[in-house]
Amino acid sequence: MSTVGAFCVTLHEDKCINSRMPGKCATCVEICPYGVYGLNGDNRVVVQNYNACVGCRLCAEFCPENAIRINPAESELVSRYPWTLGTIEEIHHKALTGGYGLRGFGTMGGPTPHFDGIVVVPSQLASPAPRDKYREECNLEVVIGEDTCEKPIKLQYPFLFPAMSYGALSREAKLSLAIAAAKTGILTNTGEGGVVEEEPYYANGYEKPDRKRKIWEPGGYLVVQWSTGRWGVSADYLNAGDAVEVKIGQGAKPGMGGHLLGDKVTEDIATIRGIPVGSDALSPCRYYDVVGPEDIKKQVEFLRDITNYQKPILMKLGPSRPYEDVKAAALAGVDAISIDGLVGGTGCSPEVVTQGVGIPTIALIGPAARALKDLGLHRKVKLFALGGMRNGLDAYKAMAMGADGVGFGTAAEIAMGCRGCMACHQGNCPYGITSQNPKMRERLDPDEIGQRLANFINASAEELKILTMLSGHSDVTELSEEDLRALDVNTAAITGLKLVGYERPLPWWENGHAK
């Protein structure tokens, strides 16, 4: 019998049958093999030994009035790892159904190295003096395609909303993102599910849109995605945006294509994608019309041709071999490359893929920037880091490591109202973000939520500005690895950053390369 209680047992007396009618129900007393519950002299149920509880939760499961709650007294990651309740549930699910686990959201828990092992170095005497956030200027603008396109895109902040498809997200959520993008001067992305009719209109910054008017004119900040499922792609679609993104992969499920389960395939989505209502849309993992890097280069060329050489062509990569992949992407002739990390989010993915496939974001940025430097293209071909960006601090760290900007995907969903229940794939999102159910969708007002998203972006940009200026810079492009230190040996080892206290990179790092 345990002597230190690992679990807190709570009996809600207002629900408990026995507390109303002593002697009528004692299921918990009968069922608990450890004697946690007992009956007192009045036949009333009492918790007589909290410490005996092992957390099997059988009592809670069998209580007819749902009057019992069992909570871990300390993190179950510590007390039960590797057999956490999540793992136990996953095994039961497979044993009962024969199907593997699918879920939305992204990587969670576990020992994934992230930005928290890095700190920012402020300026004092030995470096350029800090700049005054309240009284001096700081440039956050980034231009994509400045020397290569007739219509380059000038971003007010070095941020973007990464690709999230119509289908994975509701129409209302897509429009909220477009509204926020236009309000803050950052990019939004159609994802692979075609364009929502009003999306280019909102992304162009119209404040009082006429929802009935069909707009195919380019907006201001809309990226249209060219992906492996090619859902809803036509010449009009490619010209409806301000840039075209060639999707190679994504952080949550690199090596796999988009997953949209049949429950979310409504009539509208089925029409756009050209599939039957209720049928799963499982995109191919690769382009059927590409058999090698040369073909990707040809695709970039014809996408430029179809868009009349006016618009930037972007490329999105999953987290695999960042140096080689980014080099290949840059050689294909794109204007910007997004590289998505292990922590990147998703509307639906096999659990084992989300959790265990890919490279952490902080380990991607250095090699990706190095690939561009080796080609003489760093800061010319823009590099965006995606995957687990939460605020201006994460953005600063990614940019000091060599990125030109960052993407907020999961954070944007949370800004829209998400509470992280991780069931995006089921299509019952109570906030109407990842649901196609009209009842849920009507809870999301694009104007209100668009403003919330814009607030989040503006606040994060202010954070980035504070950090840029206190480290002695007046332009985000001036940030470098010297502005960062690793807090622990592991972070120093995988990033090449100087270790705090040691004040040098670890011995096997020389000139930015691991020996």
Add this chain to the structure above:
Amino acid sequence: MAHAPSVLDAKGKDLRETSTELKAMLAKNSVVVKNASHLHGLCGGLKSGEITIEGSTGDYVAVVNSGADIRIAGDAGKYVGDNMTAGTVIVEGNADYGAAQYCYGGTAVIKGNAGDFTATMNKGATIVIGGDVGAEAATYMVGGDVIILGNAGENLGNYLIRGNIYVNGDWASLGHNCAAGDVDADDVRKLETLLKEYGIGADAKGFRKITPVSDKPFYSH
């Protein structure tokens, strides 16, 4: 408006130069393009016009065709007619790997043979192959008609979800979710009209038809 088509000689020109010239010519007249075998992605994203390309072509010719009528007098490279939404693409010779993939609409006719992964992810186009077709043809097709006059390779129609595949010859094997059956009177009428329109001599009654078993063939999670 002139009656004789304009002639565009693409020799020594890159895609941008050729494309700019082509679009200017198409505004006035139909166009014959010559010496364009070095160009990939020629005639991309056009919404109207009549174009004949003489000789053989590079890859991705007529990509994202959205309404133009494009005829290739010789052989086509890889991925001809990729992602067409409207219009016609006719190849008088053979087509290489991956012809007419990701098409939503329009008609693609390859009078000779076509390679592997032809008509993959067809979403509503009519795609006719006059000769034989390679392996994995019409993979993950979600709509439209694929008509094969000759023989088909392995795994024909794999993960077929919607639409019809008509085959006049034999196939090496059928993919997942495919059921083979006979053509009915409607099918015969449809095929006769189509074959006549594109000048292909074949007996429409001799075809067999492959249709999906279910429109939800994937593993249920």
